[in-house]
Amino acid sequence: MKTIQTMALVLKTCNMNDNDKLVTFFSPQYGRLTAVGKGVRSHKHKDFAALQPFCFSNVTLTCKQGGLYTVSSTEVADSFFALRSDVLKVSFAAYYMDVIADIAQEIVGDEEYFSFVLNTLYLTGKAGENTPGADIVSELKKLKMVFELRTACVMGVMPEIEHCLFCGKDKNLTFFACDDGGAVCSDCVGRYNGKEKLPVSVTPTDIKIIEYIIKSDSRSVFKFKISDEFLNNVCKIAEKYLISQTETYYKSLEYLHKMLTDIG
Template sequence: MERLTVKGLVLRETPVGDNDKLLTLLTAERGKMTVSGRGVRSLRSRHMASTQQFCYASYTLVKSKSIYPYISDSELIESFFGLRGNIERLAFASYVCEVADHVSVEENGDVDLLRLVLNTLYAASAGKKQIALIKAAFELRCVAVLGMCPDLSCCSVCGVKEAQLFYLDIFEGNLVCPDCMERRPSAEKDADGDGSSYQPRGGYQRPVSIVTPEILNAMRYAIGSDIAKFLSFTLTDDALISFGDIAERYLLHQLGCSFRTLEFYKSLSVHD
């Protein structure tokens, strides 16, 4: 029987029978993996602590004739214990893991995605940063890791790099300056007149978001900095609200889906 050792984060756990589990792991070497935890739900199991959701551990796996390899040994590395004492942190961590589960691929290692998720959970567990800021930065960095990064370098029409504000085209993932918005042949404000959408060539409403210099700098930092430092910035309260809205809208559009855990997180109506 083949044995292999991997370090993985438990994204999801599914009870099987009385004492077993199926675990969905995110690993650097093999991407997403489904493994069997035999007897790990038993209070007497030595693997109980390392087979909970959000746990990061080293697992020795045995490939047998069964569909999934099973855990023969494990050593807990990090439990992110701080997540479990706060409902907002717990709900957010569940959302992070659901996103990671959705975007990760089996047998396709992704070191950057794993590092991003681990750093995000660590920050949420530590409780030193606002969850709203962590969430938005995670969403933007996630799309960047997946190769869906918005072009934040300059106006996509005229090339200007600095302006009092830009519009971010959520569909196209690029910036448009106010002057170019006004010069577009079919450009129109939305019904509310707040510039949250415009009418491009083609005749349909395309969503955009207003991006101030403060928000633009935060977006560029969250996307372009080292993953270990991608949360090392602050925003004013008003800017953080807009930053969060932009990041969430962009992620959901790029992935083309919704997340049950996100809806639960938002239903809590908890704000730092």
């Protein structure tokens, strides 16, 4: 019988039958873990609360040779309750969980990134508390933008923003090629003529914002102000860049887009 104990974040759950759930965790020590929660669909079960999506808990898992892990015990560290009170916040968080589930095995042992994820969820829950209601969408978009760019960096694909991808010059970097991984100068952008995936136009301010996000330490990475004028373009770049690197279609992202469109 193998037993592991770890702090872990619940990424998603899936009902197996009337009583049990299949739970996917993200652990800094083990990456992605999947375990059966016996009887946890019941609200009366002792582990019911700890095995909800976005919940951060101390979990003990056991496994017989060749079998799936089973949840033996849990202790909630943070349920991120504030996040669950708003369907839009939940939609952003669900997208983050899908991305992490996709890349978790690439980042085993990265305690700093794990802490960054927890901080992202915390700030998602707090979004709008100190700003007028109309600003909550911008605040959530900013968090998403930071999450996407930092996640790409943790995957080992930090974008090149100081020099043109083709000629190496550091002047006139007016485009960003998400699929190729960085900035393109005005002299070299013609290489994309006739191609399906074109670079995105960027300003020097866009480049500076991206640079701040990818180079700041995890404690200060969220501490910057950005106007909607630049937020929307950098958001578009961050999303396209991460998706191009993971090469994955996320249904949760499609749903998030629909929600944002409905909000207007």
